[in-house]
Amino acid sequence: MFPLFFSGRGRKVAIFLKLALTLLGLGLAGNLAGAALSCALRRLSSLSRWPSVAAGAACLGYLAAGLAVLLGEGTHVVVLPMFHPLGGFSLSLDPLAAFFLCVIGLVGVAASLFGQGYLRHLKGRDLGSVGAWYNLFLLSMALVVTGANAVTFLFFWEGMALSSYFLVVSKKEDPAARQAGFVYLVMAHLGTACLVVLFLWPAAQIHSLAFARMAILWPGLPAGEKTILFLLALVGFGSKAGMVPLHVWLPRAHPAAPSQVSALMSGVMLKVAIYGLLRVVFTFLGVGPVWWGLLVLGLGVVSALLGVLYALMEHDLKRLLAYHSVENIGIILMGVGVALLARSLHLPALLMIGLLAALYHILNHAVFKGLLFLGSGSVAQATGTGDMEKMGGLIHRMPWTAGGFLVGAAAISALPPLNGFASEWLTFQALFGLGYHPVAWWSGLAGTLGVAALALTGGLAAACFIKAYGVTFLALPRSRAAEKAAEVPRSMNLGAGILAASCFVLGLFPSRVAAVLRPAVAALGGPHPPPPGSFFTLASGMGGASLSPLLLAAILVVLLLATRFWSGRMPERLSATWGCGGTLGATSEYNATSFAKPFRIAFAFLFRPVREINSGYEVSPFFRHSLHYRGEIRFLFEEYLYEPVRSFLLELADRFRQVQSGNLRTYLAYLFLTLLALLAVNNKWL
Amino acid sequence: MVNLVGSLSVLMLLCALSLVALRRYNSSIVAVSLQSLLLAVATALVAHAMGNREGYLAAILTLAVKAVAIPFILHWVKGRTDSGGGPPLKELSPGWALLVAGLVVILAYQSASPVTALGGVLIRASFPQAMSILLLGLFILIVRRSALLQIIGLLVMENGLYLSALTATGGMPVVVEMGMFLDLLVGVLIMGVFSSRIVGAFRSLDTDRLHKLKG
Incomplete structure (x- = not known):
C-alpha cells in the first residue's frame, strides 16, 4: 500500500478522506480502463459508447471525492512509488484541489453522458482514438489538480495539453482543424516552457519540488526573483486560460474539437489553468506588491x-x-x-x-x-x-x-x-x-x-x-x-x-x-x-x-403567471407581415450580421471593419444579376502582436536555412572549424 | 625504443601530409596502407616495451585489417569505377591544401603541449603527431569530393585516433581493440558498397552530386 499522510481533525475526517481517496482511485482507474477499452474496440463502432460510459463513471468518482474532501475538510497526500529519480509522483487532495476535482467531475459526467450519443453519429473522426484521448484528457486534468509536486503537475499538465491537441485535430483531412491544432500546440508549449522555468528555477535554491516545501520556502526568495516568478506564472497559466492577449488559440481550437470535448476544454481546462495560477500566486509566492x-x-x-x-x-x-x-x-x-x-x-x-x-x-x-x-x-x-x-x-x-x-x-x-x-x-x-x-x-x-x-x-x-x-x-x-x-x-x-x-x-x-x-x-x-x-x-x-x-x-x-393570466384575456389576431408588396421569406429575416451591425459601428475603432460589395450587371447598374457582399473585421492582436513575431521568426528561420546546405562536406567543415576554434581557445590564442 | 615509436609516428604524419596532396586513387591507397603498416609496427614495439603479450595480437590485427583487408576493399571499389574517365574533380589545389595542413599541424602541436607536459615518455614522443594525423584526416574528408578518398580520410583519422590511444595507454585491452577493428571493417565495407552505388547512379564518385537527391 502507498504511504499515506493525514492532516485533519478527528475520526470523521479520516473516514471522509479514505472515502475520497478510494473514489479518486476508482475515477482514475475508470479513465484508464476507458482509454484501454477505446483502443481495443476501435474497429467495433457499435461498442463505441463504452469508453464514454467509463469516463462518466470516473467523473462521478472525481465529483464524489471532491465533495467528500470539501465537506470533511482535510488534506490527503499519496506518494506513488514511480519515477523516483525525479522525485516521484505524489498526489494530494487538499480543499482547493477537491474543489477543482468537483468542477472536472460535474462537467465530465454531463459531457460523457452527452458523448455516448454524440460520438456514435460523428463523421470523419476516428472514434477509437477520440475515446482514448478523451479518457486520458480527463485523467490528466484530475491528476494536474491533485498533483502535489512539480513533476506530477508538469507531467500531467503536458498530458492534458497533448491529449486535448489530439482531440482538436481528430477531424481528419480538415486543414482548418490542423492549423487550429498547430496554433494551440504553439501557445500551449509557450505556456509550458514558462511553467518549467517557474518550477525549476527556485528549485536550485530550495532543493525541493514538493508543493508543500515550496509553500514554506518560496516566500523567503528575494523580491526581484518573486516578481519574475509571478510574471512567469501569469504568462504560463494565462496562455492556457485564454487571457488576452494570449487567447488567440481559443476561438480556433474549441470549434475544431468534438462538442463534448469543447465543453470540457472551455468549461474545465481553462479553469485548471486558473487553479495553477491561484496555487502558485496565493499559496507559494506569499504577499506581493x-x-x-x-x-x-x-x-x-x-x-x-x-x-x-x-x-x-x-x-x-x-x-x-x-x-x-x-x-x-x-x-x-x-x-x-x-x-x-x-x-x-x-x-x-x-x-x-x-x-x-x-x-x-x-x-x-x-x-x-x-x-x-x-x-x-x-x-x-x-x-x-x-x-x-x-x-x-x-x-x-x-x-x-x-x-x-x-x-x-x-x-x-x-x-x-x-x-x-x-x-x-x-x-x-x-x-x-x-x-x-x-x-x-x-x-x-x-x-x-x-x-x-x-x-x-x-x-x-x-x-x-x-x-x-x-x-x-x-x-x-x-x-x-x-x-x-x-x-x-x-x-x-x-x-x-x-x-x-x-x-x-x-x-x-x-x-x-x-x-x-x-x-x-x-x-x-x-x-x-x-x-x-x-x-x-x-x-x-x-x-x-x-x-x-x-x-x-x-x-x-x-x-x-400574471402576464400569462392577463395576456390570455387579450384578443389575438394573426395576419401576414406587410412586405411592401413583395413576399417575405427566410432570406429577409434579421440575421446575425445585421444584429451585430450597431455594435460593429459603435466599436469601429476596435474592429476596423472591412466591407466589400461586388455587383454584377450587364446593361445598366439598375438591373443587377448578382450581388456579392463580404464583410469582416480585423483582429488587432493578431495583426500587431502575433504577425510581426511570426514573420520575424520565419525570416530568421530562412536565414538559418542557409547554414544547412545539405552538403556533407560543408557540415564536416563546420565540425572542423569548430574543433580548430576550440583548440585555439584552449591555447589562449583567441 | 621510445625514440623508434616517435620516429614511426613522424613517418605516419608524413603519410598523412602526402595524402593531403595526393589525388590519384592508386597512390592514395598505397599511402594509407603504408601508414597502417607503420602503425602496426608501432603497436608491436609498444607491446614489446610494455611486456604486454596481448599487444602483439593488436599489432597483427592492425596489419590484417588496416594494411591488408581494407586496401583490398578500396581496390575493389576503385575497380568498380571507370577510373581515369572524365576530368579531375575541382578541388582545393595541392599547394593551398598543404599550406592549410601545415597550419593545422602547428595548431595541433601547440594544443598538444599541455597534454605532453603531464604525460610520460611515450606521450611526449608521439602524442602531437597523433593529434596532427587526426586533424589532417578530418581535413582530407572535407577537401576531397570523391567518395573513395573520403573513406581514406576517415581511415587516416582512425589511425590518428588509434595512435593517440596507444601512446596514452600503452595498449588497450584486446576486447576493445577487436570491437574497434570490427567496427572499422564493417564501416569501410558499408562505405565501399555505398560508393559503388553512387558510381552506379551518377557515373562518378563525386559526393557533391548527392546534393541533387535533396527533395
Whole structure:
C-alpha cells in the first residue's frame, strides 16, 4: 500500500478522506480502463459508447471525492512509488484541489453522458482514438489538480495539453482543424516552457519540488526573483486560460474539437489553468506588491471586454462560445485581481469576497459554458453546420435542446435567479468593496472602473446571447438543413439537462454553495469564518448588501403567471407581415450580421471593419444579376502582436536555412572549424 | 625504443601530409596502407616495451585489417569505377591544401603541449603527431569530393585516433581493440558498397552530386 499522510481533525475526517481517496482511485482507474477499452474496440463502432460510459463513471468518482474532501475538510497526500529519480509522483487532495476535482467531475459526467450519443453519429473522426484521448484528457486534468509536486503537475499538465491537441485535430483531412491544432500546440508549449522555468528555477535554491516545501520556502526568495516568478506564472497559466492577449488559440481550437470535448476544454481546462495560477500566486509566492493585483485586475477587464466584443462579431456558434470563455476568464481574473489587491492591502473581508467570487464563477462558468457547448453540439449534429446564418427556427424542431440552451444563455447573461447572476453579483460586490475602501485614490479608481467594465461586459454578453439564441432557434429556418433538423437522442439531452439543473441549483442556493467553497477559500489564505447570511441569503459582509435569489425567483414566477393570466384575456389576431408588396421569406429575416451591425459601428475603432460589395450587371447598374457582399473585421492582436513575431521568426528561420546546405562536406567543415576554434581557445590564442 | 615509436609516428604524419596532396586513387591507397603498416609496427614495439603479450595480437590485427583487408576493399571499389574517365574533380589545389595542413599541424602541436607536459615518455614522443594525423584526416574528408578518398580520410583519422590511444595507454585491452577493428571493417565495407552505388547512379564518385537527391 502507498504511504499515506493525514492532516485533519478527528475520526470523521479520516473516514471522509479514505472515502475520497478510494473514489479518486476508482475515477482514475475508470479513465484508464476507458482509454484501454477505446483502443481495443476501435474497429467495433457499435461498442463505441463504452469508453464514454467509463469516463462518466470516473467523473462521478472525481465529483464524489471532491465533495467528500470539501465537506470533511482535510488534506490527503499519496506518494506513488514511480519515477523516483525525479522525485516521484505524489498526489494530494487538499480543499482547493477537491474543489477543482468537483468542477472536472460535474462537467465530465454531463459531457460523457452527452458523448455516448454524440460520438456514435460523428463523421470523419476516428472514434477509437477520440475515446482514448478523451479518457486520458480527463485523467490528466484530475491528476494536474491533485498533483502535489512539480513533476506530477508538469507531467500531467503536458498530458492534458497533448491529449486535448489530439482531440482538436481528430477531424481528419480538415486543414482548418490542423492549423487550429498547430496554433494551440504553439501557445500551449509557450505556456509550458514558462511553467518549467517557474518550477525549476527556485528549485536550485530550495532543493525541493514538493508543493508543500515550496509553500514554506518560496516566500523567503528575494523580491526581484518573486516578481519574475509571478510574471512567469501569469504568462504560463494565462496562455492556457485564454487571457488576452494570449487567447488567440481559443476561438480556433474549441470549434475544431468534438462538442463534448469543447465543453470540457472551455468549461474545465481553462479553469485548471486558473487553479495553477491561484496555487502558485496565493499559496507559494506569499504577499506581493500592489501592482500584481492591479495587473491581474487590468488583464481581467481587458479580457472580459475584448472577449465579449469579439463574440458579438462572431457568427459561428462554437467560436462565439469560445470568445465568451475569454470574457468569463476575464471576470474570474477580476475576482482574483481584487483578492490579490486585498491581500497586499491587508483587507481580509475583501480578500474573502474576491476569492469566493472567483471560485464561484469558475464553477458557474464551467456549468453554463459546458451546457452551451453541449447545446451547440446538438445543433451542429442536427443541422450539420456551425454557422448561425444557416440556422433558425430550431425551437420547433428541437425543443429540448432549445430549452437547455436558453437556460445556459440566461445564466451566462447573469440573469437572476440563475447561477451566473450569483457569482457576477459577488464580483460586483468585490469591485465595489475595492472602490469604497479609503485606501488610496488609485484603488477607488480601479474599483470604479472595474464595476463599469463588468457592467458593460454583462450588457454586451446579454446582447450577444439574444443574437445567438434568436438567430439560431427563433424565426424561420434559413437553410434546408435547418428545416430538416430533428431532436437529438435522449442521452445527449440528459447530459445537457444535468448541467441545466445545476444552473438552477447553484443559482438558487448561493449561501449553501459559499459554505461548501469555504474550505477552498481558506486554503488560499482567505479568512476562515463563513460569510454572514442566512440559509437562503448570501451577504457580502460589506456595506450591508445581500442577495436572496429564491425571493427573486418567487417574484419572477409571480410576474410570469400574471402576464400569462392577463395576456390570455387579450384578443389575438394573426395576419401576414406587410412586405411592401413583395413576399417575405427566410432570406429577409434579421440575421446575425445585421444584429451585430450597431455594435460593429459603435466599436469601429476596435474592429476596423472591412466591407466589400461586388455587383454584377450587364446593361445598366439598375438591373443587377448578382450581388456579392463580404464583410469582416480585423483582429488587432493578431495583426500587431502575433504577425510581426511570426514573420520575424520565419525570416530568421530562412536565414538559418542557409547554414544547412545539405552538403556533407560543408557540415564536416563546420565540425572542423569548430574543433580548430576550440583548440585555439584552449591555447589562449583567441 | 621510445625514440623508434616517435620516429614511426613522424613517418605516419608524413603519410598523412602526402595524402593531403595526393589525388590519384592508386597512390592514395598505397599511402594509407603504408601508414597502417607503420602503425602496426608501432603497436608491436609498444607491446614489446610494455611486456604486454596481448599487444602483439593488436599489432597483427592492425596489419590484417588496416594494411591488408581494407586496401583490398578500396581496390575493389576503385575497380568498380571507370577510373581515369572524365576530368579531375575541382578541388582545393595541392599547394593551398598543404599550406592549410601545415597550419593545422602547428595548431595541433601547440594544443598538444599541455597534454605532453603531464604525460610520460611515450606521450611526449608521439602524442602531437597523433593529434596532427587526426586533424589532417578530418581535413582530407572535407577537401576531397570523391567518395573513395573520403573513406581514406576517415581511415587516416582512425589511425590518428588509434595512435593517440596507444601512446596514452600503452595498449588497450584486446576486447576493445577487436570491437574497434570490427567496427572499422564493417564501416569501410558499408562505405565501399555505398560508393559503388553512387558510381552506379551518377557515373562518378563525386559526393557533391548527392546534393541533387535533396527533395
